Amino acid sequence: MEGIITKSIGGFFFVKTKQKIHKCNIRGKIQKQVYPGDIVKINSEDEIIEEVKDRNNLLMRPKVANVEQVILLHALKNPKIDEKLLDRFILMVESSGLIPIIVFNKVDLVDDLDKIKNNLKTYSNIGYDVFYISAKKHIGLDKLYEKLKNKISVIAGTSGSGKSTLINSIVEDVKLATNKISKKLKKGKHTTRHVELITLPVGGYVADTPGFRKMDIENIASSDLKYYFPEFKKYEGKCKFNTCSHTHEPGCRVKEALKNGLISKKRYNSYQNIYQELQNKEENLYG
Ligand SMILES: Nc1nc2c(ncn2[C@@H]2O[C@H](COP(=O)(O)OP(=O)(O)OP(=O)(O)O)[C@@H](O)[C@H]2O)c(=O)[nH]1
Ligand SMILES: [Mg+2]
Ligand SMILES: [Zn+2]
Secondary structure (H helix, E strand, C coil): CEEEEEEEECCEEEEECCCCEEEEEECCCCCCCCCCCCEEEEECCCCEEEEECCCCCEECCCCEECCCEEEEEEECCCCCCCHHHHHHHHHHHHHCCCCEEEEEECHHHCCCHHHHHHHCHHHHHHCCEEEECECCCCECHHHHHHHHCCCEEEEEEECCCCHHHHHHHHCCCCCCCCCCCECCCCECCCCCCCCEEEECCCCCEEEECCCECCCCCCCCCHHHHHHHCHHHHHHCCCCCCCCCCCCCCCCCHHHHHHHCCCCCHHHHHHHHHHHHHHHHHHHHHHC
16 A cells, blocks of 8 residues: 655654554664655555655755755744845755745745845745745635645745644645744744655645754755856856856856846855855865
8 A cells, every 4th residue: 555654753663654654673684765645555554664665855954855945934033034044945945846836925024025025035936936924814825735636745944934834724624733933032942853745635745844044055066056046047057167157256247147137146156155164164174
């Protein structure tokens, strides 16, 4: 019998088949690491996973298999918006071969929404789908809900951004634990501790994931970083040097576009910071 892993806790894998959710062990001979989203064959009498199907992809942070889309959820306030961190989340999704959908939550807490939207228009200019919502007050959810239909989606983002609240709002019959933002720190408290795939009433799954406060970039070569910034794409191969990293070389079309206001300064700064960070890592590795 075939099913999908919805979560794994304490060495058990919860496998959803057509009939029910099975709490399974895994055959010792299966060496492969398995994650929520993996399709498996189980022996339902012994409640054991016999086989793991080949997967289409594996999102690295958080680890979820066979993901079709990633919703990056960030709050406009409490915790306050951190565009540098958002750029790192975007990079993580792009490097997995997926295109993020960017969602800004807690519109009910801000009173200068137009100004904020104007500040954040870079992301829609790049070509990303951008939504402004209030998960708590049910504002702007319909269009987002449409996007989730019949797909395996992951909701990722900073801690306290409202991921679990959003899922509670769209799936009436699940109640995930959410938490009050610590008043002093105005930060989330890491309420969700594991990844869980939740079945949507309209078909499809959405994964609630634990939030991060920082995002280390791994498994990307500094020389590949430029390919994950979609706004650089149209200048690729047009700089004076073929191997141009768009950081210091003369005749760089990306830097020219930056000077002419065609590329966002903040995004370019994120690129430069991450590029430097990756270079430092590489120097430490290869000496
Ligand atoms: N005002 C307002 N508060 C919200 C909104 N969405 C979520 N919150 C609050 O923000 C806090 C954190 O929400 P959670 O849903 O637990 O956040 P999370 O992203 O799941 O956090 P982690 O599980 O720690 O990663 C809770 O107190 C929510 O009630 C919103 O749209 N407006
Ligand atoms: Mg949560
Ligand atoms: Zn260049």
